Amino acid sequence: MIEVKNLNLTFNQETKQEFKALKNINLTISKNELIILKGVSGSGKSSLLSLISALLKPTSGEIIIDNNPISKLPEHHSSKFRAENLGFIFQSFNLFDELSVAENISLPLIPLGYNQTKIDKRVKEVMKLANISHKAYQNIKDLSGGEKQRCAIARALANDPKIILCDEPTANLDRKNSLLFIKILKELKNLKKTIIIATHDPLFDEIPFVDRVINIEDGELL
Amino acid sequence: MNRGAFINFLFLLIYKHRSKHIAIFCISTLMIMLLSSVLFISSSIKYDVFKTLHAQPDFIVQKIRGGKSVDIDNNLTDDFIKISGISDVQSRVFGRYFIANQMEYFTIVGVDFFEEELESEFKQLFANLDIKRFLQQDNMIVGDGVKNFLRENHYKEYFNFKTPLGETKKITIYQTLPKKSNLIGNDIIIMDIELAREILGVDENKATDIILNVPNDAEKDNIKFKLLSLHYDTRVITKEDIKNSYEHLFNYKSGLFLLLFIISLLTFMLILYQRYSMINSNDKKEIGVLRAVGWSIKDVLKLKILETLAIGLWAFVLGVVFAYIFVFVLDAPLLRDIFIGFNNLQNSVSFTPVIDFGLLFSLFLFFMVPFVASVLIPVWKIAIIDPVEVMK
Numbered sequence: 001m002i003e004v005k006n007l008n009l010t011f012n013q014e015t016k017q018e019f020k021a022l023k024n025i026n027l028t029i030s031k032n033e034l035i036i037l038k039g040v041s042g043s044g045k046s047s048l049l050s051l052i053s054a055l056l057k058p059t060s061g062e063i064i065i066d067n068n069p070i071s072k073l074p075e076h077h078s079s080k081f082r083a084e085n086l087g088f089i090f091q092s093f094n095l096f097d098e099l100s101v102a103e104n105i106s107l108p109l110i111p112l113g114y115n116q117t118k119i120d121k122r123v124k125e126v127m128k129l130a131n132i133s134h135k136a137y138q139n140i141k142d143l144s145g146g147e148k149q150r151c152a153i154a155r156a157l158a159n160d161p162k163i164i165l166c167d168e169p170t171a172n173l174d175r176k177n178s179l180l181f182i183k184i185l186k187e188l189k190n191l192k193k194t195i196i197i198a199t200h201d202p203l204f205d206e207i208p209f210v211d212r213v214i215n216i217e218d219g220e221l222l
Numbered sequence: 223m224n225r226g227a228f229i230n231f232l233f234l235l236i237y238k239h240r241s242k243h244i245a246i247f248c249i250s251t252l253m254i255m256l257l258s259s260v261l262f263i264s265s266s267i268k269y270d271v272f273k274t275l276h277a278q279p280d281f282i283v284q285k286i287r288g289g290k291s292v293d294i295d296n297n298l299t300d301d302f303i304k305i306s307g308i309s310d311v312q313s314r315v316f317g318r319y320f321i322a323n324q325m326e327y328f329t330i331v332g333v334d335f336f337e338e339e340l341e342s343e344f345k346q347l348f349a350n351l352d353i354k355r356f357l358q359q360d361n362m363i364v365g366d367g368v369k370n371f372l373r374e375n376h377y378k379e380y381f382n383f384k385t386p387l388g389e390t391k392k393i394t395i396y397q398t399l400p401k402k403s404n405l406i407g408n409d410i411i412i413m414d415i416e417l418a419r420e421i422l423g424v425d426e427n428k429a430t431d432i433i434l435n436v437p438n439d440a441e442k443d444n445i446k447f448k449l450l451s452l453h454y455d456t457r458v459i460t461k462e463d464i465k466n467s468y469e470h471l472f473n474y475k476s477g478l479f480l481l482l483f484i485i486s487l488l489t490f491m492l493i494l495y496q497r498y499s500m501i502n503s504n505d506k507k508e509i510g511v512l513r514a515v516g517w518s519i520k521d522v523l524k525l526k527i528l529e530t531l532a533i534g535l536w537a538f539v540l541g542v543v544f545a546y547i548f549v550f551v552l553d554a555p556l557l558r559d560i561f562i563g564f565n566n567l568q569n570s571v572s573f574t575p576v577i578d579f580g581l582l583f584s585l586f587l588f589f590m591v592p593f594v595a596s597v598l599i600p601v602w603k604i605a606i607i608d609p610v611e612v613m614k
Contacts (some may be wrong), residue, residue: 055514076518083516094511097504098238108515110231115224155515 002029002052002163002194007061007071009047009219021047022219025061029196031162034189034209037198039216045198048216049165052196053086054078065163083111087156087193091168093148095140101151102127102136108159122158130154130184146177153184164188166197170204178203185209223521232528239529247537249493253486254541254589255548259557260482261581262549266573271468275461279310279433280442282459283449291457293428298453302434305448307441312337313429315415317422319383324375328368330411332418347399347412360417361396367408369398386423393417487588494596509604519605523598530597534590542582550575 007025012018022044029035037045050056052063054070063071070081082088087108095104102123109119127133132150135143140151149169156164170178178201188195189209197204204210215222236243283302285294299311315332335353351363362381364372372381372395383391399407413421424430436442446458512522548554550573558573 053514076520079513079516079518079521082514086516088514090514094507094514096238096508096511099234103234106231107512107517110227111223111516111518111521113224114227116227116230119227159516 001031001066002027003064004028004048004052005062005064007048007051007063008059009044009051009056010059013059020219022051022058025219025221027214027221029194031194032189032192033211034185034195035197036204036207036210036213037196037216038200038204038213039198040200043216044219045216046167047219049167049196049198052163053088053165054082079111083108083159085162087159087161087164089149089152089156089164089166089169091171093140093152093172095148095151095155097141098139100137100139101132101143101147101154104140104151105155105158108155112159123154126154126157129157129187145172145174146180149173149177149181150184153181157188161193163194163196166195166199168199168201169197170199170201175203182207228525232525232532235525236529236532243533246493247533250490250534250537250589250593251541251544253490254538254585255544257483257486257585258542258545258582259549259554261578261585262545262576263554263557263573265576265578265581266549269576270574272465275465275468278461278464279312280435280461281433281446281449283432283434283453284430284457284459285453286455286457291431293424293430294432294456296427296429299432301452302432302449305445305452307436307438307445308434309437310435311432312434313432315418315422315424316430317418317424319411319421324371326371327409328411329409330413330418330422332415332422332424333412334415351397356396357414360391360393361413362393362417363397363399363412364395365399365407365410368411369395383421385420391417391421490589491592494592505601506604509601513605519602522605523602526601527594527598530594531590534593538586538589546575546577549573 004025004027007022007027008020009022010018010020025048037048039045047056051058051071052065054063054073058071061071062069065081065085068081070078073081096107102120105123105126106119109122114122123136124133127136130150130153132147132154135147135151140148143151149172170181173181182203185195185197185207186209205213283294283298284291286292294313296313299313302308303311317330318327319330320327333348335348335357347363372378378395380392380394383393385391393413399410399412418424419426422430436445442460446460449456449458509522509526512525513519517525549557553572
């Protein structure tokens with residue numbers, strides 16, 4: 001379970017450029033829930049995802065995941081927490097362009113202490129799941145947008161995370177690939193993952209298997 | 223973290239980033255090769271020169287007239303041997319033979335092959351020489367430089383020397399000194415002492431100088447004082463004096479190379495600074511992605527340090543290996559002339575493989591520390607920023 005309590009995030013605090021990205025957020029997300037975090041660009045949805053994944057530290061308040069106060073963990077422990085529990089799908093994919101699909105997918109498995117055989121086995125499994133096995137040894141720079149997205153999904157699944165966070169996952173995809181992503185999303189939901197998707201894509205309004213839609217505006221939950 | 227998987231990824235990253243590393247790798251290899259070559263040459267020369275010095279007599283006594291060195295009376299050897307504490311007294315005949323039209327000179331060394339106290343250096347050189355056969359006619363043993371010079375001037379088997387009396391003396395080349403002795407023996411001609419007297423115009427009862435040994439180190443100052451008080455018109459040169467003059471010469475040449483060292487290091491620092499400022503957006507994205515997928519700051523730093531260390535280490539090892547081949551196999555073309563000099567006969571010296579590991583280790587530290595720091599500092603700066611900021 002994810003609990004967000006009195007969360008505030010302020011950039012450039014106590015300067016002329018001070019900006020309150022998130023204001024007093026309180027939120028509880030149950031296990032296996034699929035949540036759509038909806039809002040326009042700059043509303044604070046990406047910041048909230050970054051805080052939940054411990055990529056950012058809040059200005060005040062806290063985030064507790066399965067009784068772990070992840071917003072207060074020191075860097076080494078928050079990295080370990082991410083490696084063991086989280087999968088992240090970014091808007092711009094954030095893949096290593098010069099590495100192959102398989103090599104990119106193996107990245108989250110290295111800090112987990114897997115040996116090479118175990119890494120190769122797991123990479124094969126998730127490539128199959130994300131339907132990207134046929135491009136395993138191709139470099140990222142030679143892939144289409146949809147293929148890059150599937151590679152990013154496979155990488156997010158590699159460590160078998162409890163929570164998957166998606167930041168504008170369809171922003172760089174055409175309609176066909178966006179629908180394909182939604183299909184994969186359904187499979188992930190069936191795998192009992194907790195999924196949080198930050199998006200402003202109207203395509204997600206039509207999805208029947210979404211548990212909850214949370215609207216966010218100017219850093220506040222509506 | 224599993225070591226095998228980490229190492230696999232490290233080498234994969236180095237291979238994939240090869241185009242990014244190639245320029246710094248080549249420049250570093252070249253710089254290490256140049257600096258190691260200088261170290262190898264200077265160590266080798268010092269080794270050979272000081273080895274020769276070791277075989278030198280303790281004292282050399284010369285006669286001085288009007289501030290110049292002139293021939294010394296042979297019978298002084300009898301006076302010297304009477305001084306207690308002195309041993310191995312021997313007179314020497316040597317001098318320079320100048321070839322005016324070519325502006326070159328040889329060093330003629332006269333040797334008494336039947337002298338029991340023959341210098342150990344000569345004893346080694348003549349160990350395999352058939353002395354009887356050598357002395358049957360007017361023969362000479364020449365250094366490599368002399369042989370080449372004579373050959374260029376169409377004297378392949380002999381040379382006609384002019385004596386001070388205007389007579390021509392035809393002397394046959396019997397053999398050449400081994401190439402490894404070129405540092406000292408390049409312009410040397412060794413011949414029988416009587417023949418040398420004739421060519422150099424040294425009287426039968428005279429010598430160029432007298433050498434002697436003092437086995438007891440504590441007695442050396444006393445003996446020097448005695449020699450000078452008995453023969454006020456002599457100059458006594460000790461082995462220590464020769465060693466000092468060699469050291470001055472090498473310090474002077476090493477000073478020139480220190481300058482080369484500083485210039486190379488400054489160039490290298492500039493390259494590193496450029497590398498430091500060229501940690502680009504792609505590197506930032508890489509670090510951000512690694513952190514986002516669960517790599518800790520420590521893991522990222524470890525990866526980047528090892529990546530840089532591996533490249534630096536390869537460049538260093540390759541540079542040292544190339545330098546070894548350049549100096550000890552190819553005899554350091556171009557660089558050799560700066561050290562050996564070629565104001566007289568062109569010297570094709572062969573360097574004795576001598577490696578000063580202390581200096582090599584210092585070079586390794588001077589190279590590796592800034593090399594790794596140039597990557598470590600910017601990577602650390604990026605790694606401690608929130609990954610989201612880094613990837614923006």
